[in-house]
Amino acid sequence: MTVVPGLRSGTVNLICDRCGDSVEAVPAVLAEPEVVWTVLVEQGWEGSPFAVGSHRCAGCVVASLVAAPPEVGGPVDAATGPGGWQVDVEELPEAVVLTPGGDIDALVVDVLRxxxxxxxSGDRDVVLDLCRVGMLDSTGLGLLVRAHREARQQGRSFCLVAPSRFVLTVLHTMRLESVFLVFDHRAQALACLAAERPDLSTPGR
Structure with missing residues (x-):
């Protein structure tokens, strides 16, 4: 995506990498000038939360989701994404652990959702193990924010484990590093959650 000043004061033009289509937008006040996530979400675009990187306009997003064939190596159905991309689910006493099979973008985000x-929908905390995720785009970031909000509304924890340097940079740039519980290893997250759970065997609890 290319971002250039718009003809009207205070606006910018977003130019799609794929088809060259452009749209005029009024950007929100951003803490970092290289971040374009809020503009992408408002316009229905997808791609990297940063100004650098691949981006797709709303029309290209729809075309990709409808017409893109699966990668060699696996089918696409309700349980998997392109190339067999899937989310491993492990139900433990402390939490439900979800491990996405790779990078998170618009083509696979529905599987993770x-x-x-x-x-x-259960009654346990949720741990998202990102050990296999190198990058995520604006759809993935938005999904994590919504999952955190929903868990908090239900009085439960939503943790991130082993985020890549790219994911950490996204969280830091978006001022989200203090919002999520982030751990280097799964064992650390599970130990923390177990310590915070009330001991139901203790009278009065």
Whole structure:
């Protein structure tokens, strides 16, 4: 995506990398000038939360989701994304642990959304293990924010484990590093959640 000043004061033009289509937008006040996530979400675009990186306009997003063939190596159905991309689910006493199979973008985000919805419908905390995720785009970031908000509304924890340097940079730039519980290893997250759970065997609890 290319961002250039708009003809009207206070506006910018977003130019799609794929088809060259452009749209005029009024950007929100951003803490960092290289971040474009809020503008992307408002315009229905997808791609990297940063100004650098691949981005797709709303029309290209729809075309990709409808017409893109699956990658060699696996089918696409309700349980998996392109190339067999899926989310491993492990139900433990401390929490439900979800492990996405790779990078999170618009083509696979629905699979993760379904897995998160199922995990959040239960009564345990949720741990998202990102050990296999190198990058995520604006759709993935938005999904994590919504999952955190939903878990908090239900009085439960939503933790991130082993985020990549790219994911950490996104969280830091978006001022979200203090919003999420972030752990280097799964064992650390589970130990923390177990310590915070009330001991139901203790009288009065």
């Amino acid at each position: 379904e897995a998160l919805a199922a995990a959040l």
